[in-house]
Amino acid sequence: MAYASFSQFLEALDQAGELQRVTTPVETDLVIAEWADREMKSPHGGKALLFEQPIVDGKISRFPVAINTMGSEKRMALALRLESIADLAQEIQLILKAKPPTDLREGWSLLKQGINLLHARPKHVKSAACQEVVHRFAERSTSDEVTLRELPILQCWPKDGGRFITLPNVHTRDPETGARNLGMYRMQVYDSQTTGMHWQVHKVGARHGKLYYERNERMPVAVTLGGDPAYTFAATAPLPDGLDEILFAGFVRKKSVELVKCLTNELEVPADVDFVLEGYVQPGETRPEGPFGDHTGFYTAVEDYPVFHLTAITHRREAVYPTTIVGVPPMEDFYLGSTSVRIFLPIFKMNFPEIVDMALPAEGVFHNLVFVSIRKQYPYQAFKVMHGLWGMGQMMFSKYIVVVDDDCDVQNTSEVLFRLCANTDPQRDSTIITNPSDSLDHAPTVQNVGSHMGLDATRKLPGEGYHRGWPELVRMNEETRKLVDALRCSRGR
Numbered sequence: 001m002a003y004a005s006f007s008q009f010l011e012a013l014d015q016a017g018e019l020q021r022v023t024t025p026v027e028t029d030l031v032i033a034e035w036a037d038r039e040m041k042s043p044h045g046g047k048a049l050l051f052e053q054p055i056v057d058g059k060i061s062r063f064p065v066a067i068n069t070m071g072s073e074k075r076m077a078l079a080l081r082l083e084s085i086a087d088l089a090q091e092i093q094l095i096l097k098a099k100p101p102t103d104l105r106e107g108w109s110l111l112k113q114g115i116n117l118l119h120a121r122p123k124h125v126k127s128a129a130c131q132e133v134v135h136r137f138a139e140r141s142t143s144d145e146v147t148l149r150e151l152p153i154l155q156c157w158p159k160d161g162g163r164f165i166t167l168p169n170v171h172t173r174d175p176e177t178g179a180r181n182l183g184m185y186r187m188q189v190y191d192s193q194t195t196g197m198h199w200q201v202h203k204v205g206a207r208h209g210k211l212y213y214e215r216n217e218r219m220p221v222a223v224t225l226g227g228d229p230a231y232t233f234a235a236t237a238p239l240p241d242g243l244d245e246i247l248f249a250g251f252v253r254k255k256s257v258e259l260v261k262c263l264t265n266e267l268e269v270p271a272d273v274d275f276v277l278e279g280y281v282q283p284g285e286t287r288p289e290g291p292f293g294d295h296t297g298f299y300t301a302v303e304d305y306p307v308f309h310l311t312a313i314t315h316r317r318e319a320v321y322p323t324t325i326v327g328v329p330p331m332e333d334f335y336l337g338s339t340s341v342r343i344f345l346p347i348f349k350m351n352f353p354e355i356v357d358m359a360l361p362a363e364g365v366f367h368n369l370v371f372v373s374i375r376k377q378y379p380y381q382a383f384k385v386m387h388g389l390w391g392m393g394q395m396m397f398s399k400y401i402v403v404v405d406d407d408c409d410v411q412n413t414s415e416v417l418f419r420l421c422a423n424t425d426p427q428r429d430s431t432i433i434t435n436p437s438d439s440l441d442h443a444p445t446v447q448n449v450g451s452h453m454g455l456d457a458t459r460k461l462p463g464e465g466y467h468r469g470w471p472e473l474v475r476m477n478e479e480t481r482k483l484v485d486a487l488r489c490s491r492g493r
């Protein structure tokens, strides 16, 4: 069942004991970030926080700030209205099982058809909660009525270049096919009506932008904040270009997304969101963006990015401003990323039936570290899996891929490290390739390109150059384990 609003989601968090309301006034400049960072680093991701009186430029904003709303497994399941994330993975598996696809492309297209059949197609509406209050900006207006300055946008870290919108759902269209895209790209606030648009070169927003620049046409862009958290999840999910995130969100929330036309451009946005920032990107115009305390745990350097000009802000009368912070892990974004991995595991398994499980541990901040367990059947199968993953969408960024046998729990980092250290001869069991790198990764000598390492920590088979007879893992026998279970049980433990 879908949420009718972001506030309804906050109520659900409250009822589940997952929301802490902060009623005292708190500065949006660093203080909310420090408070949220401590919460995100508490056991199991702490609580979601609702700052009811955020201070912006010395004044209390009329919009509360919600942060860390998806920062735990429990809250992520609540956000998607699931008992457990595994339920959604199972639904995807069922779609794929209906007519097993022969390859990955067919798999995604089957998923697309399945999603369509599940009545996820959006509906178009004429009036919308997100347009209850409307502020249109005449071009080149210097008026400061309700502009970005009114929103409780955080400065997250001391050396950030300013305030950043950190949970923006950015809506664009392919000017050739009309295909929609929804991605999450942070936005640095430059002034009351202008921001940066940080879509990195590999992302779909950047591809759409390039098509507009080549035509020398102004690019319409709409940014939404809040609404059903399924939109935010869909914006971050690494869906292949062409799989419509709005359809996907409809599938996740089991209800068609109602779309309303923007007032100052031709894009459509979900009607139930809290805020809509309407505007455009002008071909060829860029501006220095950053520095920003990033999900890598380091500040990313200043770089030129496109500029987003606002033409209108519309919002719910009782809008809540959703945000997050990124930085040294673990942070809230870990739960968004790991939910994607779990939901799309059936798709990975479809291409690589030997895959048993996958994990992107928090320490690897998404792409830096990937653990995969496989049911190994033939020599060099671990290498086949690594190379396959490096060829799949955003998995191309994976800096280290560690492959282990299926009896190793990849969700347990220390178990994987034990296998890695014990089972590998570094020279024999590693491979280094050159691939596209995450734009934010500061380690490669050249931005966007870098080396990536695969480590095969599986037990070695004949044919893999190992002739000594692989040893057996030390384990207690079943009889003794049962005996000790019974003894401990009788002592109440």
Ligand SMILES: Cc1cc2nc3c(=O)[nH]c(=O)nc-3n(C[C@H](O)[C@H](O)[C@H](O)COP(=O)(O)O)c2cc1C
Pocket (backbone or CB within 6 Å): 166, 167, 181, 182, 183, 184, 185, 186, 187, 198, 199, 200, 202, 203, 204, 205, 235, 236, 237, 238, 239, 324, 326, 333, 336, 394
């Ligand atoms: C909190 C958060 C912030 C993000 N910020 C950015 C960003 O500034 N730029 C970017 O290119 N990707 C960013 N991402 C990652 C993209 O949202 C993600 O790669 C998404 O799949 C891109 O969608 P697309 O493939 O439709 O472009 C962010 C992800 C999260 C969870």
